[in-house]
């Protein structure tokens with residue numbers, strides 16, 4: 001009989017998350033099993049706690065870490081309503097402009113990988129807002145659900161690239 005590593009309860013059951021099997025404790029909710037599966041479940045839980053779609057979550061976390069950046073809204077897109085994934089930010093302080101330059105450089109570098117073409121749009125509402133969104137040279141009516149899902153998938157690539165670039169020497173702090 002398997003026991004929970006955290007609380008010792010034997011109320012442990014096998015659950016499947018996105019096709020990966022892990023063990024979950026019925027008493028304390030602790031999970032165990034394959035490292036990648038456990039990491040994925042923890043990421044999903046963390047995203048849910050913040051009310052953010054898991055596909056957008058790593059990117060939102062990375063953007064929030066840029067000095068002067070604050071994520072104010074985000075979405076992972078809606079394949080039925082045909083709306084795009086996006087992350088909207090407010091910027092403050094002198095370092096934010098350097099962060100914006102770093103971000104656009106990261107986007108330009110990752111554009112060569114052949115994913116979605118991402119841009120940062122600036123608009124004024126009650127304050128200046130910066131929206132990271134995909135650029136398509138087509139009418140929304142001519143865009144399919146599959147394309148929305150492909151853009152949603154690209155959020156993960158973008159987040160991973162940003163995370164990588166933020167650790168590189170050219171990224172100015």
Ligand SMILES: [Zn+2]
Pocket residue numbers: 004005006007008009025026027028029030
């Ligand atoms: Zn437990």
